[in-house]
Amino acid sequence: MFEIIEKKFLNPTVVKMTVNAPLVAKKIKPGQFIILVAHEKGERVPFTVADFDREKGHVTVIYQIVGATTMLLSEMNEGDCLSDFAGPLGNPTKLEGVKRAVVIGGGLGCAIAYPQAKALSNNGCEVDIIAGFKNRDLVILEEEMKAVSNNLYITTDDGSYGEKGLVTDKLRLLASKKKYDLVIAIGPVIMMKFCEMAAREFDLPIIVSLNPMMIDGTGMCGGCRVRVGGEVKFACVDGPDFDGHLVDFDSLMKRNRSYAEEEQKGVAKHKCRIGRTEP
Amino acid sequence: MANMQQNKTPMPLLSIEKRCTTFEEVALGYSAEDAVNEAKRCLNCKNSPCKTGCPVGIDIPEFISQVAEGNFEEAYNVILKSNCLSAISGRVCPQERQCEKHCVRGIKGESVGIGRLERFVSDYMRAKKKVFPRNDKTGKRVAVVGSGPAGLTCAGELLAEGYNVTLFEAFHKAGGVLIYGIPEFRLPKKIVEETVNSLKERGLNLVTNVVIGKTLTIDDLFEEGYEAVFIGSGAGLPMFMNIPGEDLIGVLSANEYLTRNNLMKAYLDDYDTPAVKGKKIAVVGAGNVAMDAARSAVRLGAEEVSIIYRRGEDEIPARAEEVEHAKEEGVIFRLLTSPEEIIGDESSRVKAIKCYRTELGEPDASGRRSPVKIEGSQFEIEVDTVIMALGTSPNPLIKNTTPGLDSDKRGRIVTSDGITTTREGVFAGGDAVTGAATVILAMGAGKEGARKIKEYLEKK
Numbered sequence: 001m002f003e004i005i006e007k008k009f010l011n012p013t014v015v016k017m018t019v020n021a022p023l024v025a026k027k028i029k030p031g032q033f034i035i036l037v038a039h040e041k042g043e044r045v046p047f048t049v050a051d052f053d054r055e056k057g058h059v060t061v062i063y064q065i066v067g068a069t070t071m072l073l074s075e076m077n078e079g080d081c082l083s084d085f086a087g088p089l090g091n092p093t094k095l096e097g098v099k100r101a102v103v104i105g106g107g108l109g110c111a112i113a114y115p116q117a118k119a120l121s122n123n124g125c126e127v128d129i130i131a132g133f134k135n136r137d138l139v140i141l142e143e144e145m146k147a148v149s150n151n152l153y154i155t156t157d158d159g160s161y162g163e164k165g166l167v168t169d170k171l172r173l174l175a176s177k178k179k180y181d182l183v184i185a186i187g188p189v190i191m192m193k194f195c196e197m198a199a200r201e202f203d204l205p206i207i208v209s210l211n212p213m214m215i216d217g218t219g220m221c222g223g224c225r226v227r228v229g230g231e232v233k234f235a236c237v238d239g240p241d242f243d244g245h246l247v248d249f250d251s252l253m254k255r256n257r258s259y260a261e262e263e264q265k266g267v268a269k270h271k272c273r274i275g276r277t278e279p
Numbered sequence: 280m281a282n283m284q285q286n287k288t289p290m291p292l293l294s295i296e297k298r299c300t301t302f303e304e305v306a307l308g309y310s311a312e313d314a315v316n317e318a319k320r321c322l323n324c325k326n327s328p329c330k331t332g333c334p335v336g337i338d339i340p341e342f343i344s345q346v347a348e349g350n351f352e353e354a355y356n357v358i359l360k361s362n363c364l365s366a367i368s369g370r371v372c373p374q375e376r377q378c379e380k381h382c383v384r385g386i387k388g389e390s391v392g393i394g395r396l397e398r399f400v401s402d403y404m405r406a407k408k409k410v411f412p413r414n415d416k417t418g419k420r421v422a423v424v425g426s427g428p429a430g431l432t433c434a435g436e437l438l439a440e441g442y443n444v445t446l447f448e449a450f451h452k453a454g455g456v457l458i459y460g461i462p463e464f465r466l467p468k469k470i471v472e473e474t475v476n477s478l479k480e481r482g483l484n485l486v487t488n489v490v491i492g493k494t495l496t497i498d499d500l501f502e503e504g505y506e507a508v509f510i511g512s513g514a515g516l517p518m519f520m521n522i523p524g525e526d527l528i529g530v531l532s533a534n535e536y537l538t539r540n541n542l543m544k545a546y547l548d549d550y551d552t553p554a555v556k557g558k559k560i561a562v563v564g565a566g567n568v569a570m571d572a573a574r575s576a577v578r579l580g581a582e583e584v585s586i587i588y589r590r591g592e593d594e595i596p597a598r599a600e601e602v603e604h605a606k607e608e609g610v611i612f613r614l615l616t617s618p619e620e621i622i623g624d625e626s627s628r629v630k631a632i633k634c635y636r637t638e639l640g641e642p643d644a645s646g647r648r649s650p651v652k653i654e655g656s657q658f659e660i661e662v663d664t665v666i667m668a669l670g671t672s673p674n675p676l677i678k679n680t681t682p683g684l685d686s687d688k689r690g691r692i693v694t695s696d697g698i699t700t701t702r703e704g705v706f707a708g709g710d711a712v713t714g715a716a717t718v719i720l721a722m723g724a725g726k727e728g729a730r731k732i733k734e735y736l737e738k739k
């Protein structure tokens with residue numbers, strides 16, 4: 001069993017959760033993910049790592065409440081235990097030798113972009129972060145991102161905080177003034193797709209982190225397959241980072257919708273249990 | 280005088296109507312009377328050809344003659360000498376291609392039902408719950424990676440030899456393919472759990488949620504004081520056809536389809552993992568995994584389930600009994616048919632699969648006659664779900680993180696004798712070495728792995 005050490009709402013639908021998992025904490029690196037199961041009859045859900053503390057044996061994930069499992073997780077509290085927690089899975093982001101990087105996080109993607117920026121910054125790399133959100137209420141990790149970057153640029157769709165506009169506008173502006181040697185973009189697939197297009201205009205390499213549906217996360221179910229450079233790749237063992245210039249974002253967006261219907265049914269099933277006094 | 284009845288004593292089966300609505304086991308098992316009757320069909324041949332067909336070398340005539348005498352416990356002890364997972368192999372072995380293939384009674388009529396008898400004897404003893412003594416006389420620690428048939432067998436044999444065994448499993452539940460792959464109706468999960476529990480009672484240290492190659496590497500295991508390692512990590516990534524339309528919603532691997540149902544129990548309402556419930560389902564391939572997927576689809580309420588296979592009836596690789604049961608349950612066999620494209624609707628969901636007809640040509644590298652496309656024979660089958668059951672390639676996690684452990688270009692671990700790897704103290708067996716094969720071959724490799732480890736540690 002894996003105890004929840006800390007749980008905190010970062011905004012009304014985004015939760016930060018730190019779990020005691022010493023074996024995972026010992027090995028995990030930015031870019032890798034874990035699979036957790038909340039309870040005995042729960043599903044296996046992948047989360048890319050948001051932070052870790054090797055000495056304390058703690059691993060932090062940040063999730064948005066979207067389906068039955070994340071809803072259930074958000075109702076668990078410090079001291080409660082997750083039934084399973086396995087990892088690290090996938091490959092760490094290749095950050096060695098990068099001198100000047102721009103890291104882009106879109107919404108919840110900031111949770112995954114943050115440890116990468118932190119690792120780059122610890123390596124002595126100059127890091128600019130562009131963090132995009134829908135509006136002021138949804139901003140997360142501002143202080144943390146500020147602490148690990150040379151410049152933090154926050155954009156919001158409605159201009160209620162930071163600059164009004166899209167992360168791609170900011171990326172184009174920065175790239176036209178500064179020479180970066182790497183772009184990292186993590187967020188909704190559509191955002192990563194447009195970041196890739198912008199990076200291509202400036203001939204910059206770009207790494208994207210994909211989070212497709214998966215069951216086992218260890219290279220068995222094939223649910224996380226993505227088309228990269230015309231070949232079938234598996235996000236769990238070949239990724240989750242890929243060369244953004246090679247990813248077929250359109251087919252990924254289609255596949256991500258596969259279980260949307262079932263997920264909503266799951267939410268409905270879960271909701272109707274709340275407040276019921278009889279089984 | 281032997282019982283000269285021409286055919287096997289029939290296996291009692293769950294009714295076909297009931298099968299389409301439940302995941303309960305289909306073959307119900309022999310009664311003691313059935314078992315004795317069937318055992319008496321054995322001629323107890325002097326040269327016992329059946330034994331040559333058994334990958335784990337069970338003394339088949341000896342256990343059967345004990346059954347014929349009604350000494351079921353004795354019969355079990357004979358099996359146990361060679362196989363500690365007989366309740367499982369009795370259910371899932373392709374006996375018609377192994378022991379039963381060589382049975383003299385099969386020349387005129389049907390062979391003796393060796394698998395059915397093995398299952399009967401094991402189930403008889405399961406009910407008795409025999410407790411085995413603990414034995415850790417050697418004091419040496421061995422790590423076994425993967426709790427599928429190879430790992431469980433290897434662990435069982437090593438425990439019997441007095442080793443201190445830790446079994447590492449990546450998933451949250453032990454059993455490997457026996458838990459995630461083979462459905463309940465063919466192998467009840469209770470039997471796998473009992474097997475794992477009996478190993479624990481004998482001193483097995485089971486560690487779930489640890490992915491060797493990631494959470495811990497093989498080097499970490501040696502550093503922690505394990506003196507030998509057996510890798511039984513099984514097969515991994517599912518293969519796809521590389522035809523247009525495989526990215527559509529409604530196309531999935533048999534591994535995913537089966538894992539949702541078996542490991543995650545998606546077919547039960549109180550589990551959170553969603554089930555994939557198509558109405559018209561095509562399963563591509565005709566191995567055991569394909570049969571398992573097709574028969575699961577029937578039980579999940581599909582209206583039409585077809586197997587699409589590019590060769591003919593004689594080439595079907597699945598166990599004969601599974602093919603027979605699939606047909607009884609209404610699965611349509613579209614043989615000499617090969618998919619060319621999967622067609623989607625405007626919202627990218629599967630709506631049809633386009634296939635062509637084939638005819639059989641010359642034998643290929645596998646020794647089977649290879650399918651040749653008949654030009655202009657294309658046709659479409661209306662489906663909403665396509666399940667690819669084309670086999671798997673080995674999991675790359677361990678080979679990528681273990682220096683000195685060689686693998687071939689298909690990713691299989693290289694061994695000098697089927698078991699001994701290129702890294703000292705590391706042994707491997709099962710699908711990780713052979714590529715996708717059967718449960719019993721993996722059990723055989725697990726057993727051989729234990730023998731090699733014993734030999735290695737005694738010399739060390």
